Amino acid sequence: MKKTxxxxxxxxxxxxxxxAQAATLDDVQARGKLNCGVTTGxxxxxxxxxxxxxxxxxxxxxxxxxxxxxxxxxxxEFVPTTGKTRFTALAAGEIxxxxxxTTWTFSRDVDLKFEFVGVNYYDGQGFMVxxxxxxxxxxxxxxxxxxxxTGTTTELNLADFFRSNNISYEPVPIETGSEAVQLFTAGSCxxxxxxxxxxxxxxxxxxxxxxxxxLPEIVSKEPLGPLVRxxxxxxxxxxxxxxxxxxxxxxLGVTSDNIDELASAPGSNPEVNRLLGTEGTLGEMLGLSAxxxxxAISAGGNYGEIFANNIGESTNIGLAxxxxxxxxxxxxxxxxxxx
Amino acid sequence: xxxEYSYVRTDFLGESPPPARETGAIKWMRENLFSGWLNTILTxxxxxxxxxxxxxxxxxxxxxxxxxxxxxxxxxxxxxxxxACFAVLSDRWTQMLFGIAYPADGFWRPTLAFILLFPSVxxxxxxxxxxxxxxxxxxxxxxxAYWLIWGGTIMIPIVTLIGLIAAYFAFIRLERxxxxxxxxxxxxxxAAIIWYLGGFVTDAMSGFLALPEVASRDMGGFMLNMILxxxxxxxxxxxxxxxxxxxxxxxxxxxxxCVIFIEFIRGVPLITLLFVANVVLAYFFPPGTNLDLILRxxxxxxxxxxxxxxxxxxxxxxxxxxxxxxxxxxxxxxYSQAMRLIILPQALKISIPGIVNVAVGLxxxxxxxSVISMFDLVGVIRGPILxxxxxxxxxWEAFGFAALLFFVICYGISQYSQWLERQLQxxxx
Numbered sequence: 001m002k003k004t005x006x007x008x009x010x011x012x013x014x015x016x017x018x019x020a021q022a023a024t025l026d027d028v029q030a031r032g033k034l035n036c037g038v039t040t041g042x043x044x045x046x047x048x049x050x051x052x053x054x055x056x057x058x059x060x061x062x063x064x065x066x067x068x069x070x071x072x073x074x075x076x077e078f079v080p081t082t083g084k085t086r087f088t089a090l091a092a093g094e095i096x097x098x099x100x101x102t103t104w105t106f107s108r109d110v111d112l113k114f115e116f117v118g119v120n121y122y123d124g125q126g127f128m129v130x131x132x133x134x135x136x137x138x139x140x141x142x143x144x145x146x147x148x149x150t151g152t153t154t155e156l157n158l159a160d161f162f163r164s165n166n167i168s169y170e171p172v173p174i175e176t177g178s179e180a181v182q183l184f185t186a187g188s189c190x191x192x193x194x195x196x197x198x199x200x201x202x203x204x205x206x207x208x209x210x211x212x213x214x215l216p217e218i219v220s221k222e223p224l225g226p227l228v229r230x231x232x233x234x235x236x237x238x239x240x241x242x243x244x245x246x247x248x249x250x251x252l253g254v255t256s257d258n259i260d261e262l263a264s265a266p267g268s269n270p271e272v273n274r275l276l277g278t279e280g281t282l283g284e285m286l287g288l289s290a291x292x293x294x295x296a297i298s299a300g301g302n303y304g305e306i307f308a309n310n311i312g313e314s315t316n317i318g319l320a321x322x323x324x325x326x327x328x329x330x331x332x333x334x335x336x337x338x339x
Numbered sequence: 340x341x342x343e344y345s346y347v348r349t350d351f352l353g354e355s356p357p358p359a360r361e362t363g364a365i366k367w368m369r370e371n372l373f374s375g376w377l378n379t380i381l382t383x384x385x386x387x388x389x390x391x392x393x394x395x396x397x398x399x400x401x402x403x404x405x406x407x408x409x410x411x412x413x414x415x416x417x418x419x420x421x422x423a424c425f426a427v428l429s430d431r432w433t434q435m436l437f438g439i440a441y442p443a444d445g446f447w448r449p450t451l452a453f454i455l456l457f458p459s460v461x462x463x464x465x466x467x468x469x470x471x472x473x474x475x476x477x478x479x480x481x482x483x484a485y486w487l488i489w490g491g492t493i494m495i496p497i498v499t500l501i502g503l504i505a506a507y508f509a510f511i512r513l514e515r516x517x518x519x520x521x522x523x524x525x526x527x528x529x530a531a532i533i534w535y536l537g538g539f540v541t542d543a544m545s546g547f548l549a550l551p552e553v554a555s556r557d558m559g560g561f562m563l564n565m566i567l568x569x570x571x572x573x574x575x576x577x578x579x580x581x582x583x584x585x586x587x588x589x590x591x592x593x594x595x596x597c598v599i600f601i602e603f604i605r606g607v608p609l610i611t612l613l614f615v616a617n618v619v620l621a622y623f624f625p626p627g628t629n630l631d632l633i634l635r636x637x638x639x640x641x642x643x644x645x646x647x648x649x650x651x652x653x654x655x656x657x658x659x660x661x662x663x664x665x666x667x668x669x670x671x672x673x674y675s676q677a678m679r680l681i682i683l684p685q686a687l688k689i690s691i692p693g694i695v696n697v698a699v700g701l702x703x704x705x706x707x708x709s710v711i712s713m714f715d716l717v718g719v720i721r722g723p724i725l726x727x728x729x730x731x732x733x734x735w736e737a738f739g740f741a742a743l744l745f746f747v748i749c750y751g752i753s754q755y756s757q758w759l760e761r762q763l764q765x766x767x768x
Binding site: 039040041042043044047048049050051052077079080081082085088089092175176177178179181182185201202205206207315316317 | 410411414430431434438439440441443556617618710711712714718721722723724725726727728729731732734
């Protein structure tokens, strides 16, 4: 990028060479940084710490992709997006991928022309109410005021759920999760609804978590996953197989502790060898180095480690694996084979 | 003379003090607070309310916890007592002031720029007390501040400045020779040539007096509010004056353009313009082309406030008696002389309260950029701080801090404008 003073004076980024739309992989490698769209803040999933370093479950996917493509998990430029700006940012090329607890739906995939590369968290929409309300089921919520984040699938699910059960509600639209919590705990709405993971994460920090209950109903399927633009399948493959590498690594028992040893020489398990690039040419097929998966896994550990460190039961968030356990353990997390 | 009338006084009584209820604090209270039964009731209620408020809020301040790593720790320290968790401020104050991504070893740069702001604007704001020649500091400040905050080689602002100076002299020369329009064209061409050539110089000297570069998207916190507020106010004032004069112009095309611009911008909410800046503009550029987001936002906010300031100034212009315009004409002054020497000084003076009103409103409106996911002060609080695992659930402390910062600045602006009005007061009221 040649910086002329004309624009350099006005803009810092300036005008990059316009025109020819190169492949995303080339762009990222030329830039030396991955532009990754993240949330403006969801506890455990994406949040900058006190030093401004982004942490979280979704953020770990960005870091893994950066490690796979560039060899450096820190070579990520995080672009915070809101529920409203996320899709335009991706469509306009401001970001290379979006990892922002975004639900995979038909219309987002087909109509908005995005490609969901997989699912890194199976979520579902739940309801939280104060215990004092004495409600045991979401179906008893007739006439309730509901705090709901705008521009999300939860807003639509909520309407569907109440309509199909023939009960009425009054929505209180809000912009971010923290505002919702504030309104909810202040009593401005009877019910707070969002993904069950976020409910658990936010309730953990209530002054009196015991005064609130999460109702048993899960009213929607919310498969959350990273996504890229239509039209660059090679790039989509890279993000998809980076995510799959993290999942496969857990399945095969490759962890950040033993990965260096396993990757140093071909071992007895051929799939581990193929995954870590000691055998076969999988990395080359993606246009990456042979050890791309090793780099990705080294960035933050395998899928299970990322889960445990960011949102697992030992953290403040305290989510159980549940649906997000490996398929071998009764969950839905399943990666196609590395072959 | 001794009097034979024993009942006649011969000497004066000493002055006695006025009755206690007619002096000092008691009199003031009687007249102002307890002048009737209605006022007495209201006073008592008000006192009760104030005491109730202070008693209620005081423990919250006094018990405030300043040293904790997260909200749970705060609650553990407070152990059920009422108290604020100011630890969020001590933990995250740099994020609130500078945003989440500004490099920590560079915090002195925006701080220095902020401190230098005061001596630099003084010649413009306190023109009576500071010699005119110091205005050069005001003119140089934007370039210095840009270099400090964004970093990079100092050659970039220098070449920009040289280009502007060249454009100015080209304009002056050509305007004398062949009129305003040619002057304008000449100025633009001169600047473009200098900037183009300067591009090679800066590329070659990219290490000269260079500070580490900071990308625009790494700007944030109160610093971003200050940048947007200062830049947009100072740009929109001249633009507003031009628009206001344009709207009064007798030339139909200029008048039409100004009217359409003002009415269109005033008819659209600022938040819509910001969404246009952030989202829609991105569709018009080819992918990978990225006009700086801060620049886009500055353009939108400046246009918005310029339209409002234009209307305020038009009010000032309309308030002047027709005789003032005719006085200018009868003295043989041309348009620009009449405006500069007679009309605008009076019109602007009348407009001061309105302009300050727009400026204060504009400064607070800069927090709207949080909606387009820029991490200004409010955006940082709403996003990274309130959504972090450590600090979800802290509201009053963080937003109170933000309110305090904004209050200080806005109150300062307001006090300055009142002072300015007193200084410019020429009538005898």
